[in-house]
Amino acid sequence: MHYYNEEDLGRFGEIAKHKPELFEKFLAWYQACQEEGALSKREKALIGLAVAVTVQCPYCIDAFTNSCLENGSNMEQMTESIHLASAIRGGASLVHGIQSHNAHDKVSM
Amino acid sequence: MQAVQITRNGKPALPDSPISFSRKLNGGELFSARVDTLQVNVGKLCNQACKHCHVDASPARTEIMKRETIESCLRVLREFRIKTLDITGGAPELNPNFRYFVTEARNAGAQVLIRHNLTVIFEKDQEDLPDFFAASQAEVICSLPYFLEQQTDSQRGTGVFEKSVKALQKLNEVGYGTNEKLVLNLVYNPTGAFLPPSQTAIEADFKRELKTRYDISFNNLYTITNMPIARFLDWLRRSKNEESYMTRLVNAFNPSTLEGLMCRNLISVDWQGNLFDCDFNQMLELSLKEDLPQTIFDFSLEKLNSRQIATANHCFGCTAGAGSSCGGTVV
Incomplete structure (x- = not known):
């Protein structure tokens, strides 16, 4: 048993489950930060x-x-x-x- | 109609995908536009055996297009005034009728593209290839996955980078990449289970690095996504990357690439003269739809224009990100 599972990266979106509006804000920010600028x-x-x-x-x-x-x-x-x-x-x-x-x-x- | 190869080394010949390509098309179908390119695979014989090769080409392969099939390709070029002949393999230069094919196609007025692996120049009786290419004014499209030795050799074999650099210098010497009539394009393939970078960005790197390190000039760099079939699929499976690579391709599906896909403007011909929607379908033996001409011997441009294209899950390779075609990115 270990705490980190490779598959969990693909499940990142599940963190939105109990507070979707905060995750949406995070995701928009996170993605915008990586765009060409x-x-x-x-x-x-x-x-x-x-x-x-x-x-x-x-x-x-x-x-x-x-x-x-x-x-x-x-x-x-x-x-x-x-x-x-x-x-x-x-x-x-x-x-x-x-x-x-x-x-x-x-x-x- | 031939069926898609059911198995490869005891496993499915198509990759396992989290969602089917036809579902991504929303139940729609993909249709071709006007055919302006005849892409002819003149054989699977190659002096290399690259890890990502979708043809499974190698020095051990014996499939070579015969002269009469080449004559039929030339007849089609002339009769239907097809603008471009795209010659591929294997190493197409190893077909004994390769130079005849190029010369006659040029005489017929076709633009000729040659998919060239660079190192074949150092094979027996091939050292004058740069002069032959230049005399024919054929466009040469060369594979070079990266401007560094380690990445290139890891994909294409030990010593390939060094030979490739020498071959590019020879092509430059006869005017390729500098004379506007002698077009020299390079092809970047990812050296692993990831998507290609921005074509514009990596082209600038290649131009700067190849010029600085080796005084090499070229025209354009095409980025091409590795297709999850054949030898590359074997590698994905051995390295346990099949699931993550297919997920990456599916997640990067870009519907705006559909309009510019190469299968919409070309017909692929195999070494025996059979017709396919693209070189990848050819390798999977995924034939044209039943009601269409099946060989170069009964070619009909009228029937092949606006045809329904046969698709399967490997098509995610051409529709991911900025798209991928024999001419680089699609959008």
Whole structure:
């Protein structure tokens, strides 16, 4: 038994069951965000993949990997976006080290 | 009327679909417009055995169109003044009557398209193909699934990318892609179970990357969806992607593609002279409707124009997203 099921991605629409109007608003927003705009659909798919890996959502990773491929990206480009997201995440932890330094300095002679 | 192949390796020859194609047509039927293209498959022999090939072509195949069948195709081109001859295979150049066919079709005034796999140039007695193509002023349409080696070789075989690049450079040398009379188009196929990207966007990538890396020029890039039949269907099943791929195609069904489908303007001819609505129906042995001429030997343009087209669930391949045809996207 595990919590994540691949088939559940295809059942996403069922979340509308108890509050359809909110899901409709979400879906319209979600889809509009991925349309061609000041950024290309390919750039948005790469951003989506980076965020998906960062929030560690297996459904999003699956969906945006396919979205990247269907927008013509290759594994080198996708891996770069994953590294960037991971580096920012690592950097975010690291920069909090300054907090530790500050706390240390405050109580130290 | 022949039946659709019932099985393939003990399994259905058509993919399992969450909804039938005829249901998507809302009970309606698909009719052709005027036939302006004769697409002739001159044989299944090929020097490659690509993973996505809907023809199951390979070096082991022996089906080759005979000279008398080619003569009948030429007679049809002349008699009915069909605008375009689209020659495919296999590697069509491996048919011993290929050059005769091209030359006579050009003499008949037809535009000639050649579906060319690039690497065949390096086979015995084929090294002068670029010169022959140029002298014939045939339009050459070459398969190149991606501008990188890994993706191309994973679909078409080890070493294919390197040979393809050299072949494209040879075609450029004789004027293809630069001389306006010598049109060189490329074909992108997804290297897996996903839909093609925007044709415009990926064409720009191909132009930039092939020029920068290899100094290669070409005219247009066509994106073509992988058809869930034959060798690609086998791969979908082995890799457990059949259900998700068919769901993807069905969910991406776009009714606005129907009007521009290639089956509405062409007739497909197999190596024995049998007629079909398209090359995919040909491979499934899904024949023309019973009341229509069945072979090139009893061809009638009047009867084949405005005919009802035979469809099945593989047709989702041509109607997904921006659509797919031998000339790229449909909408």
